[in-house]
Amino acid sequence: MMPLAEGDSGVLPGVAVTRYLTPLREGGSLPGLVEGDDLGTYVCKFRGAGQGPRVLAAEIIVGELARRIGLDTPRQVVLDLSPEIARYEADEEVQDLLTASVGSNLGSDFLPGSFGFDAHQESPSEVVSTIVWLDAFCANVDRSWRNPNLLWWGDALWVIDHGASLYFHHGWSGGLTDPERFAAQPWDSSDHVLLRQADSLGTVDETLSALVTPQLLTSVVDLVPDVWLEPVPGAESPAAVRAAYVAFLTARLQTRQWLPGGGRRG
Numbered sequence: 001m002m003p004l005a006e007g008d009s010g011v012l013p014g015v016a017v018t019r020y021l022t023p024l025r026e027g028g029s030l031p032g033l034v035e036g037d038d039l040g041t042y043v044c045k046f047r048g049a050g051q052g053p054r055v056l057a058a059e060i061i062v063g064e065l066a067r068r069i070g071l072d073t074p075r076q077v078v079l080d081l082s083p084e085i086a087r088y089e090a091d092e093e094v095q096d097l098l099t100a101s102v103g104s105n106l107g108s109d110f111l112p113g114s115f116g117f118d119a120h121q122e123s124p125s126e127v128v129s130t131i132v133w134l135d136a137f138c139a140n141v142d143r144s145w146r147n148p149n150l151l152w153w154g155d156a157l158w159v160i161d162h163g164a165s166l167y168f169h170h171g172w173s174g175g176l177t178d179p180e181r182f183a184a185q186p187w188d189s190s191d192h193v194l195l196r197q198a199d200s201l202g203t204v205d206e207t208l209s210a211l212v213t214p215q216l217l218t219s220v221v222d223l224v225p226d227v228w229l230e231p232v233p234g235a236e237s238p239a240a241v242r243a244a245y246v247a248f249l250t251a252r253l254q255t256r257q258w259l260p261g262g263g264r265r266g
């Protein structure tokens with residue numbers, strides 16, 4: 001596993017949805033499988049779902065951070081959904097969701113032939129420990145045996161679905177909260193599907209502590225489209241909301257209460 005260079009940045013590709021294929025009813029937000037004008041097939045997370053655009057922001061920030069630290073994760077794109085796609089959908093529930101999501105939505109590459117996590121198929125200790133480190137750092141509460149959010153594809157373990165991370169932004173509706181509170185917040189690892197296999201956390205922490213910098217975090221947060229960065233008291237512009245995400249994550253970098261077993265104190 002080779003982490004990517006800190007300067008590897010850019011913008012998420014834009015793809016127009018040409019056809020809605022089928023709902024994926026495993027998740028509570030009713031994602032769907034769609035085709036794009038680039039002939040790709042994507043799992044679409046809809047902006048109009050009940051969880052709102054902050055979940056999409058978390059998907060991009062944590063998913064892209066996963067990629068930057070060397071984990072396998074599906075490529076993400078911004079999917080443009082036209083009103084015509086919704087007009088021809090027969091399922092009333094899906095039609096309502098599509099209508100509420102006209103415009104930009106989040107797409108992740110569909111991994112054909114992938115299958116769910118199997119604890120009997122081993123993955124390198126470094127990979128497992130990196131996944132646990134990422135989940136602890138980003139406070140991901142959704143990688144349990146009930147819902148591992150892991151796929152085997154191409155003989156590698158892929159991480160997916162990071163919308164349950166960065167819970168602190170759900171408390172911003174009344175105004176920005178204190179980054180130091182998130183920084184000091186322990187992470188409950190008791191239910192994590194990979195914790196017992198993560199025997200290289202100390203080594204991984206040393207490596208990632210040097211790689212994950214405020215500059216890298218800024219480049220990741222910059223990928224979130226403006227329209228998904230809802231203004232809150234104390235951060236009324238997309239730039240201010242981006243700065244808040246970077247401040248919260250940078251503060252967490254300086255602590256290790258969140259890392260199982262502790263780690264480098266910085």
